Amino acid sequence: MSEYRPTIGVEVHAQLKTETKLFCGCPVAFGEEANTNVCAICLGLPGVLPSLNKKAVELAIKAGLALNCEIHTKSIFARKNYFYPDLPKGYQITQYRFPIATDGKILVEGKEIRIKRVHLEEESAKSIHETDKSLIDYNRSGVPLIEIVTEPDIDSPDMAVAYLKTLQKILQFESISDAVMARAEFRCEPNISVSKEEGKLGTRTEVKNLNSFKAVKNSLSSEIKRQIGILEAGEVVEQATIHYSEETGKTWVARSKEKSSDYRYFPEPDLPPLNVDKKWIEEIKATLGELPGRKKEKYISLGLSKEDAKIISSSSAASSLFEEILKLVNEPLEVSKWILRDYRSLGGPDISAASFAEMIEMVLSGEISRNAGAEVLAEMTRTKKAPKQIVKEKNLAQISDSNALEKIVREVLDENPDESTRLKKGEKKLIGFFVGQVMKKTKGKADPKEVSRIISEYEKKY
Amino acid sequence: MKTIPEYQELFKKGEITPTGLLTNCLKKINPSLNAYITVTEELARKGLKKDSKGKLRGIPIAVKDNINIKGVPTTCASNVLKGFIPPFSATVIERIEKNGGIFIGKTNLDEFGMGSSTERSYYGPTKNPFDETKVPGGSSGGSAAAVSSGSAVISLGSDTGGSVRQPASYCGLVGLKPTYGRVSRYGLVAFGSSLDQIGIIGRNSVDVGIMLEVIAGYDPKDSTSSKKEIDDYSDLNEVSKNIKIGIPEEYFKHIDPGVHSSVMEIKRRIEKEGISFKSVSLPTTGYIIPTYQVISYAEASSNLARYDGVRYGLRKNGESFHDTIRKSRDAGFLPEVKRRILVGTFVLSSEAIAEYYERADLIRRLITQEFNEVFREVDYLLTPATPTPAFPIGERTDDPIRMHVPDRMTAGANLAGLPAVVAPAGMIGNLPIGYQIIGKPFDEKGILSIVRLVEKMAPFEGFLKEVRDE
Numbered sequence: 007m008s009e010y011r012p013t014i015g016v017e018v019h020a021q022l023k024t025e026t027k028l029f030c031g032c033p034v035a036f037g038e039e040a041n042t043n044v045c046a047i048c049l050g051l052p053g054v055l056p057s058l059n060k061k062a063v064e065l066a067i068k069a070g071l072a073l074n075c076e077i078h079t080k081s082i083f084a085r086k087n088y089f090y091p092d093l094p095k096g097y098q099i100t101q102y103r104f105p106i107a108t109d110g111k112i113l114v115e116g117k118e119i120r121i122k123r124v125h126l127e128e129e130s131a132k133s134i135h136e137t138d139k140s141l142i143d144y145n146r147s148g149v150p151l152i153e154i155v156t157e158p159d160i161d162s163p164d165m166a167v168a169y170l171k172t173l174q175k176i177l178q179f180e181s182i183s184d185a186v187m188a189r190a191e192f193r194c195e196p197n198i199s200v201s202k203e204e205g206k207l208g209t210r211t212e213v214k215n216l217n218s219f220k221a222v223k224n225s226l227s228s229e230i231k232r233q234i235g236i237l238e239a240g241e242v243v244e245q246a247t248i249h250y251s252e253e254t255g256k257t258w259v260a261r262s263k264e265k266s267s268d269y270r271y272f273p274e275p276d277l278p279p280l281n282v283d284k285k286w287i288e289e290i291k292a293t294l295g296e297l298p299g300r301k302k303e304k305y306i307s308l309g310l311s312k313e314d315a316k317i318i319s320s321s322s323a324a325s326s327l328f329e330e331i332l333k334l335v336n337e338p339l340e341v342s343k344w345i346l347r348d349y350r351s352l353g354g355p356d357i358s359a360a361s362f363a364e365m366i367e368m369v370l371s372g373e374i375s376r377n378a379g380a381e382v383l384a385e386m387t388r389t390k391k392a393p394k395q396i397v398k399e400k401n402l403a404q405i406s407d408s409n410a411l412e413k414i415v416r417e418v419l420d421e422n423p424d425e426s427t428r429l430k431k432g433e434k435k436l437i438g439f440f441v442g443q444v445m446k447k448t449k450g451k452a453d454p455k456e457v458s459r460i461i462s463e464y465e466k467k468y
Numbered sequence: 469m470k471t472i473p474e475y476q477e478l479f480k481k482g483e484i485t486p487t488g489l490l491t492n493c494l495k496k497i498n499p500s501l502n503a504y505i506t507v508t509e510e511l512a513r514k515g516l517k518k519d520s521k522g523k524l525r526g527i528p529i530a531v532k533d534n535i536n537i538k539g540v541p542t543t544c545a546s547n548v549l550k551g552f553i554p555p556f557s558a559t560v561i562e563r564i565e566k567n568g569g570i571f572i573g574k575t576n577l578d579e580f581g582m583g584s585s586t587e588r589s590y591y592g593p594t595k596n597p598f599d600e601t602k603v604p605g606g607s608s609g610g611s612a613a614a615v616s617s618g619s620a621v622i623s624l625g626s627d628t629g630g631s632v633r634q635p636a637s638y639c640g641l642v643g644l645k646p647t648y649g650r651v652s653r654y655g656l657v658a659f660g661s662s663l664d665q666i667g668i669i670g671r672n673s674v675d676v677g678i679m680l681e682v683i684a685g686y687d688p689k690d691s692t693s694s695k696k697e698i699d700d701y702s703d704l705n706e707v708s709k710n711i712k713i714g715i716p717e718e719y720f721k722h723i724d725p726g727v728h729s730s731v732m733e734i735k736r737r738i739e740k741e742g743i744s745f746k747s748v749s750l751p752t753t754g755y756i757i758p759t760y761q762v763i764s765y766a767e768a769s770s771n772l773a774r775y776d777g778v779r780y781g782l783r784k785n786g787e788s789f790h791d792t793i794r795k796s797r798d799a800g801f802l803p804e805v806k807r808r809i810l811v812g813t814f815v816l817s818s819e820a821i822a823e824y825y826e827r828a829d830l831i832r833r834l835i836t837q838e839f840n841e842v843f844r845e846v847d848y849l850l851t852p853a854t855p856t857p858a859f860p861i862g863e864r865t866d867d868p869i870r871m872h873v874p875d876r877m878t879a880g881a882n883l884a885g886l887p888a889v890v891a892p893a894g895m896i897g898n899l900p901i902g903y904q905i906i907g908k909p910f911d912e913k914g915i916l917s918i919v920r921l922v923e924k925m926a927p928f929e930g931f932l933k934e935v936r937d938e
Contacts (some may be wrong), residue, residue: 050774052549052657053536053558055690087770087816091789096773131534140789142778241582270816275661277691321552 008294010200010237012230013207014160015122018173020183021129021191022065025181028128028150029056036189040131040134040143048148055276062150063106066126067282067290069152070107072297073121073173077287081125088267091142092131093174100153102271106280112176113299114169120157127151152183158197158207163226166196167219175298178355179322187218194222199243200233209235209243212236212429213250213257225250229257301325307340323354335366348383351367355387359410362386365393377450378402406453408460411444414452415460418443429465437461471674472527472621473702479526482752486516486526486570493528493572496619502594503604503613505533505543505669507573510712515570522567523678523702528565528618532611533574534581535666536655537561540571544657546579548775548800550782557653560624560666560683567682572620575610579805580772581631581659583607584874587865589802595861596638599898605635607875611669612639622670622679629760631706632667633890637853637902640892642919643669644676647909648885649694651680652687658771660764661692663882673891673919677701680912688761699913704920709742711914713905714846718753719877723855724901730894731852731903737925738850738918748842748849752835753880757872759835760857762815762828768805769812775800776936807868836884843908848918851888852877853902877904887912891919914938 025134026033032302047054070077084102102125110121129149134141154173159164174192177183185192194216199208211233215224228250233243249260296304298319305315305328318324324345344366349355365386369379374397385396397403405411418440419426429436437458444457470478477485490512497507512528529796531537534544536554539562543549561571578588585610587593594609596602597617604613608625613636614625625632627645636643645667656666666683681701687693715735720728735745777783777796784795800807816826842849854874864871881888886906893903907915 046554049779051554051556051780052542052544052552052774053554053556053655055654057689085770087773089773089776089790089793091776091778094774094779096776097770100634130674268818270770270813270818270821272770272816272821275692276658346803 009202010230011202012161012163012198012200012226013158013210014162014196014198014226015158015210016156016160016164016166017195017197018154018170019193019195020069020154020177020185021061022150022152023181024061024065024150024182026059026061027148028059028062028126028462029148029305032148034149035145038145039253040047040141043145044147048094050096056099056274058280059150062126063282064184064290065150066106066124066152067287068294069154069177070110070124070178071291071294072176072180072423073107073110073112073124073154073288075107075110075121075124077107077282079282079284080104081289083126083277083280085274087270090101090130091140092133092147094131094144094147098128099131099274101125102458104279106282112169112172114165114172117159117165117317118195119159122155122157124154125154127153130462141147151303151383158199163223163230166226167223170194170219170222170277172298175320179298180295180425181322196222196226198226198229198233200230200237208237209245211243211246211248213248214260215249217252219463221250224252224255225257226463228255232257251356280375295322305338305342310338310342310352315340318342318345321354324349327357327359327362331363331366334360334363335370337366337370340370341366344379344383348380352387357383357387361393368393368397372404372406372453373397374402375404375450375453378404402451405448405451406456408456411452411456412460414444414447415457418447419464429461432465437465469671470907471672472524472678473674475621476523476525476526489526490516490528490570490572493619493621496617497573498617498619500595500600501613501617503575503610503617503619504530504573504621505545505576505589505591505610506541508537508540508571511537511540511570511934512570512572515568518568519772520566520568522569523562523682525568527569527621528572530572530575530611530614530622530623531568531606532559532577532625534577534626534657534659535561535624536657537571537574539712540574542657543591544572544580545591546802546805547590547782548774548782548797550800552780554655556655558666559652560686561655563683569682573614573773575608575614575623577610578607579802579859580657580768581626581628581664582768582805582808584630584634584871585857585859585861585864586610586635587861588802590802591859596858596899597884598640599858599901601860602899603861605637605638605854605858607631607635607671608643608667609635612636612641612643615639615641615671617667619781622668623692624657624679624683625667625669626656627665627667627878627882628764629875629882632669632889633878633902633904634854636669636890638900640900640902641669641671642673642676642892643890643902644680644912644916645881645888646680646684646912647694647887648882648886649692650684650698650887650912651908652683652685652693654687654688656691658767660767663760663764663765665882672689673704673923674702676889677704677916678830680916694910696910701913701916702780704913704917707743707803707917707921711743711847712745712845713745713843713848713850713918714748715745716748716750716753716842716851717851718750719851723852724857724896725894726896727852727855727857727901728901730842730896730901731850734893734903735850737922741921741925745850746846748834748846748881749839750842752831752838754874755831756835756880756883757876759828759831760875760883761811762824763832763883765808765812766816766825766828767812769816771811772801772805772809784830793808797803804868835880839880839884839886839906847908848915849906852903852905853893853904857896857899857901879890880904885909887915889915889919891922
């Protein structure tokens with residue numbers, strides 16, 4: 007069976023991060039009461055006309071640029087005609103022959119995946135099926151989407167998932183889309199064919215309704231098996247839409263292509279051709295951040311481990327905080343530790359880089375201990391108070407006064423006579439024990455380095 | 469017969485009151501003409517209460533029933549929109565309200581504007597006020613009959629292939645189709661979106677100019693509306709002697725001899741004013757009707773897809789969603805609309821689009837180019853408005869090809885997006901016929917000024933029916 011090679015292409019629909027819908031002023035919001043974010047335009051009432059949302063165009067251009075596409079100064083909207091209850095006009099406004107961006111590429115795990123096109127279109131409404139009736143929520147009707155289509159450059163289910171993850175990160179990183187799969191802001195429709203012959207493609211099927219990366223991977227694996235099974239039986243694979251069940255892990259034919267609609271695309275007469283000037287494209291280009299891949303390389307060059315660099319670069323919030331703090335405290339390793347451990351364990355709170363940097367400075371200067379630093383950070387997240395104020399209020403300042411510390415060390419030695427005797431006899435491993443006792447007694451406020459020094463000297467005296 | 473400025477003068481002097489004018493107009497509503505689908509007396513009286521100093525203060529206006537007025541049913545003369553009340557007004561309606569105009573009613577039309585006779589209405593045919601056995605023209609036949617019979621001072625229609633101009637010709641009125649993009653389409657129920665334009669039907673060019681001044685201009689809600697500044701359309705007194713008017717020979721073939729001589733008489737009168745004429749040729753004229761049909765039907769098939777019975781209008785429940793749609797649309801549309809939806813669906817289908825829709829789109833560009841070239845030689849074109857006067861009710865209802873015949877004079881301006889106006893040229897027997905002036909894009913002022921020139925030297929009121937006077 008191994009001589010069959012799969013060829014995969016992917017279509018992704020991503021919701022653009024705009025305040026309002028693509029052709030009207032209704033807010034884009036998730037989880038609102040049904041049919042509250044609607045108006046005559048997104049309900050397609052008789053007499054309405056669409057007005058294009060400029061922000062959506064900007065984000066579509068940004069997506070095209072981030073995917074290294076050619077941006078077209080003239081693109082044309084088209085109507086895709088079909089009847090469905092969640093399609094209030096009986097057609098969807100999309101782009102067909104003349105999309106806004108084409109011919110891009112991105113690198114995924116060292117392999118180049120070509121992007122065929124990126125185009126703008128409007129979302130349909132949502133049908134909710136109940137036993138005796140169907141209800142429609144038009145809140146999503148008219149929400150702006152981009153469709154991103156690859157060339158069939160993907161050769162395995164794992165590669166498809168890697169591509170999708172990379173794409174999702176790019177969209178999130180550039181603030182083009184929140185791309186949360188669970189909210190249907192990022193939807194994938196892979197198409198797949200298998201073939202034995204080099205350079206010859208088999209008949210492809212399209213897999214729909216996939217809600218997770220796992221589903222993408224498993225459905226494609228299942229579909230590869232299904233198609234090979236058909237070919238091995240001497241039959242032919244039919245062009246079809248495929249559905250996948252997460253429960254059974256199997257794919258099946260939902261709709262064969264013969265029954266598919268003729269969408270009767272034609273240019274949307276209600277919208278003039280979309281002209282974007284080169285200057286605007288350049289302005290948008292200037293807002294592009296560094297993509298996760300490039301960031302990761304940069305962090306490694308600062309001395310971070312590959313793994314740490316990957317974690318920080320993959321979150322736009324973490325990486326921008328990291329970089330902002332570095333401008334104030336140029337200690338990449340130290341800062342990265344705080345981000346990776348404490349910031350992440352707090353769930354990535356909204357925290358100012360300046361306060362964060364101030365706290366790290368206090369730790370580095372020995373003003374507070376590392377543990378106290380973590381406590382300050384947690385308190386900052388909760389109360390938004392300044393680090394200095396927290397240290398004062400909670401009395402977290404580190405005890406580094408040698409005289410004071412020596413006094414506490416002596417007390418601890420007196421309280422533990424057995425261990426104290428063994429230490430005097432040269433049992434060095436007990437230094438750690440005593441440092442721990444001092445820290446306990448000072449509730450973590452003692453400077454552990456200083457404590458360790460005092461105890462060592464004490465040991466040497468004997 | 470008074471103009472809108474004359475009414476304003478009389479209001480000021482107190483010789484008549486807006487309420488008196490409205491009462492008179494309401495009295496003139498003749499049920500046997502069937503010009504109105506909905507009479508909005510209450511809305512009109514409410515409008516009078518508003519303190520307005522606008523250009524249209526107290527003027528009763530009839531509105532074709534495919535233009536939304538908030539809170540008043542929009543039927544498009546179709547059963548499919550049964551019970552639909554729009555929650556918003558068209559931009560033109562808002563602008564008229566701001567200028568003090570009042571709305572007397574929603575007028576009859578061919579269903580969704582698809583026809584040339586106002587016979588294909590779910591609400592029955594409208595009759596020609598000059599002869600009730602004849603059609604008033606269409607599809608804005610109700611708006612023409614309303615003005616012609618004196619129940620409205622002026623009216624709004626929509627013109628996709630001649631739907632404002634042809635009824636104006638049949639009813640002895642001035643009908644203007646502005647340049648595509650001059651007037652916002654927001655709130656006009658779409659038929660053929662790339663051709664549709666809201667138009668005006670009035671008794672004279674002055675009234676039409678004033679109405680245009682109110683409704684024209686950029687509207688952010690209509691992306692196809694033009695940002696070009698509007699002209700002062702209420703001043704139509706200047707016509708330069710240096711203009712040249714073209715006579716396109718193709719428009720004078722296969723027409724009623726009475727129409728020919730009447731339009732030639734108009735030419736002679738304009739010539740007497742020292743304006744020169746030139747014979748020109750528009751060889752693509754023969755392609756206008758098929759091109760218009762393919763494009764308008766294609767767009768209509770898509771524009772009318774929303775009437776599925778799901779959200780508003782008529783619903784006939786079926787066994788599945790698609791069955792419900794089928795039943796609702798089957799019960800909702802009349803045969804002509806169904807025919808056009810079917811043809812329109814076909815010409816966009818993957819097997820036919822190249823042969824039909826795309827070819828029509830190409831020919832449309834050739835037609836437009838030809839007009840542009842002719843407009844390098846001349847400034848305006850003079851043509852008949854229709855090949856014949858109004859035809860008998862029932863004569864063409866079974867013959868869609870013959871029904872489209874009048875469109876060949878008018879649909880060219882829609883395909884090329886040009887402004888065109890029709891005005892009375894004379895009478896053939898008891899029926900009026902009109903001439904048409906087509907202008908360059910956005911030269912509404914120019915074409916209306918020529919009409920004004922003709923009006924001033926030969927007042928045609930003599931042949932207009934008594935009923936039009938209040």
